[in-house]
Amino acid sequence: MTLNNYRKEDKVLLSIECIIYGFYQDELKILLIQREFGSTKDRWSLIGDFLKNEEELNNAASRIVNQLTGLNNMYMEQVHSYSKPDHILEEKIISVSYIALINIENYCKNILKENPIKWFAIKDIPSLVFDHNKMIKDSLALLRNRISNRPIAFELLPEKFTMRQLQKIYEVILGTELDKRNFINKFNSLDLLNKLNEKDMTSSKKGAFLFEFDEVKYLRKVAEGFCFKV
Amino acid sequence: MTLNNYRKEDKVLLSIECIIYGFYQDELKILLIQREFGSTKDRWSLIGDFLKNEEELNNAASRIVNQLTGLNNMYMEQVHSYSKPDHILEEKIISVSYIALINIENYCKNILKENPIKWFAIKDIPSLVFDHNKMIKDSLALLRNRISNRPIAFELLPEKFTMRQLQKIYEVILGTELDKRNFINKFNSLDLLNKLNEKDMTSSKKGAFLFEFDEVKYLRKVAEGFCFKV
DNA sequence: TCAAAAGTGTTTGTGATACACCCATGG
DNA sequence: CCATGGGTGTATCACAAACACTTTTGA
Structure with a gap:
């Protein structure tokens, strides 16, 4: 913003990746989705979407979680931004990760049935697309910090x-x-x-x-x- | 990345804003730059630039600090991403902030002379462009946390x-x-x-x-x- | 009657805090 | 000789950690 002017080709796609935490049967779980298309078809992934032009980051994150759980006003917090989610579609992508904490009993089970999504216990997370495993690891570090310092x-x-x-x-x-x-x-x-x-x-x-x-x-x-x- | 396809118009410009900290004469200081052009001319601002297409976030942050201080390998850490830095140039801009900690005696004083940049004591920070004051506030919270938990x-x-x-x-x-x-x-x-x-x-x-x-x-x-x- | 989880207090140790005086030296 | 900042040790307190037995009741 200061040193140089920007070039059109420097624009990026911005994805939001949501790490949705739930707690059930004494286990901490994360909601993951199985990809249906593309080169990563059938692999598991965090739940995400692209930021829309008119959106702010926090709103986009809320929208994404709401679309898959039917919930609103859950605790959410931005974790980190990443620049290495292997380029897809030949576009440069920057990802911003968020954690969302939900009461697993409240979320809309119908959506679960209609989508290839599933709760995974934290210790059973499979190998995910791009750098999503790293995002989960980072988010857990944040969660560990927060749970000691806030009533979350x-x-x-x-x-x-x-x-x-x-x-x-x-x-x-x-x-x-x-x-x-x-x-x-x-x-x-x-x-x-x-x-x-x-x-x-x-x-x-x-x-x-x-x-x-x-x-x-x-x-x-x-x-x-x-x-x-x- | 999961729910919808992207649209060309959803691409954003990504700016990196660096909060460069130094310590001198018993005061914590931040390096700011005075804007030379545009609607924010003459106002003070964090030191930033746009992410280039071939760059990763961390590298861009290092580049920006290096260009203004001549220093390499200083401690840097990403702080947060923001979506509300008033749109300029009619483009949507997402900003990622970083802190950089430098030994104020080491940085290249020549650059200071050639640029409208200046060290401000933390308590004397003026009103800055966009949400840069908020970025500084957030970065200080991170710094407070880090100094207690890491030898920085x-x-x-x-x-x-x-x-x-x-x-x-x-x-x-x-x-x-x-x-x-x-x-x-x-x-x-x-x-x-x-x-x-x-x-x-x-x-x-x-x-x-x-x-x-x-x-x-x-x-x-x-x-x-x-x-x-x- | 017994297995399985719930509930309940006290002791000990460690680390944080509070605190005041002498030292060395340049001016 | 004195003003200025440098250097040093101990007593107290608060919080964290360790620890074991009794209660309830459904099967």
Whole structure:
């Protein structure tokens, strides 16, 4: 923008690649799509599209996730931009990656049936097209950072969840086992969860109490200088 | 890349904006350039250029910094991509920002004389074109994170530096005052610096011992699982 | 009655923080 | 001789980590 004028031939296609995370059965999963055309036919890929002329980056990312999940207003965040997604169509392509966190139970299952898309556990991700594996790796590093510094684990959970589910999310994202007593003590000291008078009976005979994240309380505390840190 | 085909009119110009940081006289500074043409003539701006067709993002960023400083191999890192730098030339523009950390004493002063560029202390940044102020803000957040988790402060210092200089870098980037005893104790416990038998006599009558960062030792420790953390 | 998951507190250790005085020297 | 910045060690506190047994109940 400063040194030189631009040349028409320097224009690029801009693709947005969305890394859609869900959490289900104690596993962190990513939604992938199987390509139907072209030289990469049948290979798995992140979910993406080209930026349209009238769009902004964030809006394009939201549109793409919405088109495949039917969801709106999920947590999304830009991760990184890449210049090496092998040129296709003889055009130069720059890719901008985003993470999206969704409650896997909410997304529209009809879309899943109509498209060659599938949830893959993070540890079972196959070899993907272009540099999509690298994008996932980078996004996981971001996710690891965010989950310790922002209350985003709840984006991956239903409104009501058990402490074990919450703990498991931290464990799979951080890649470490945590002590359940320390974990609960920690969250209790943060004072951000409401314990409900309901139990989840699916995981044990005794049943586990359900909790919910109190976002209003969280925002009030932030306004008073509170800083989330796990 | 998945859902739709692209249209020629969706191609964009891609600009790279470099936030070049230097540290001098106890202040964190950024190199800015005054625009010489167009509707933004005379206003200050980050240093940038358009991505060339044959270039990758990281290489373009290096090229841009090199053209203005004469330096190579400085620490650089991509920060974020933006889609709202007011359209100029009636073209859609996407901007990718980078930070570059340089030792302010090393850069080529001749270039400074030949160009309308100038170092601005971080607290004296004027209102810049487009969303460049926002880019600086975002880059500072990244820098704050990095300086606590990677040994990058040394990129802003000469080979030989005093503990006070090092501490000052942490103070200006983190925006807090630090206790000098705690700071020294902390760095001593990390065991990454070599104390030299030389003193810097410019800042006091007694003189302050010079130190250097032992990168070989650092890399050896990292290989053994060491994790830098200040 | 037993297997399987839920729930619950205390102790210990490490690292962060707070803090004040003497030293060396050039002017 | 004094003003200026350089250099040094310890006591306290807060948080992280380690740790084991009892409860509930469906099968």
